[in-house]
Amino acid sequence: MACALHVHDLILLGTESTITSAEGEQACPYLNPKQRPWVVVRRGLISGGLIPVGVRGAQRHERCAGFTRLSEVVETRRPSQLRLRLAEDSRGGLQAFRTLSYLECHLVGLDMTWGPGGSVGYELASGIPTVRAESDLDFILFAPRKLDIKEAQDLWRMISSAPGKVDALVETPFCGFSLQEFVTTSPRKILLRTSDGRILGSNPWNLSNGEDS
Template sequence: MQVCAAPPFAADHALSCDARWRPHDLLRLHCLPQFDGEPAWVRDAFERAPYAVVRRALAAEGFVAIGLRGMERAQRYGTWVHVDDIETATPPDALARRNPLAERNALPAFVGLAELQRDTSGALSGFVWGPTGSAGFELATQVPTVTAASDLDLLIRTPQKLSRDTALQLLNPLQALAQRVGIRVDAQLETPAGGVALAEWAAGKARVMARHARGPQLIADPWAPAHGDA
């Protein structure tokens, strides 16, 4: 099964990313173009929730790289849309204080998120952060997406360098939360070099994986000036 459409522009025109939309932003779309070879579930998924997530990939001017999600974990599809097809954009941090529908509150991912929302003086209090993944998608769309086994995925914006000690102070309470609610809490730092797993940076590794629109790369310092915007 194809996991990504062919770009609707010449490959040598994919030179940049439109700064108006950042990775993990949820886009509500007016329409979704038909893609050659797209998976059968794509049309049903878009009819159910006309949203896509901004993904890390280069695009030609006037386009943005997006990812579509179906009901099953394996149903993910990458493509591009024209910026004129975008109706609204919701970043993860705009979802940090949103609540799910009342009947969904008891799902572990939302229990964990509620605990973070209540902890106004906790480790995350000094950061701009928000939910991504299935929790973020459901909060943005109000379409049931989270299951009892869903991870709680978080994005933490760190434009300034984060010390390893501070990263560990962030990681420890998140790991404790994961144990309490019985799911995995996966936090990603948004750095100038791209997305870096909080757990990797806190572990003190000599190099960490930074996920960037130009591709993943192992680097020593995700805040080094030589790296471009994610």
């Protein structure tokens, strides 16, 4: 199971009281006991049977980080699976969902997996209304191979033509980074999100203390 889980995955837990702090104490008061407890896998190492997770409450400020045990995972949904799910008809008109539908149509030939994260991914996984009229679409692209700058620029041009604002994050086997920052900053260093924290680097597919090797 540990190898099958990745950052941004949504996981359903067996009970709502299984989120602990780094010290092993019960943490995160925001899970609603009346709803199925869905949480998102955070960036970090999965070790000792513990998964780093993020919890989303009913309000925007209700966010917290903690850990849960692999044994508590009942179901897993990846971003690439979530994009194929449809919002309820009454909510499909929200801009973030319309943006997702637009990208689904315009990225048909893309040879890498992608899907929604953030509030859109959470709502599609859990069925709990979290997307608001002003919500952006968090777009997660999984890129095991290196993107050359022209390919990345063409992709960003397509994504940024969507009807709503898109926050595009690229995930390599080593880190995550902003697609917009990559296409506007390369070849200079950009912010890379790694399991050990944030660093500056210019090659997200080959890290060595934040530098190209």
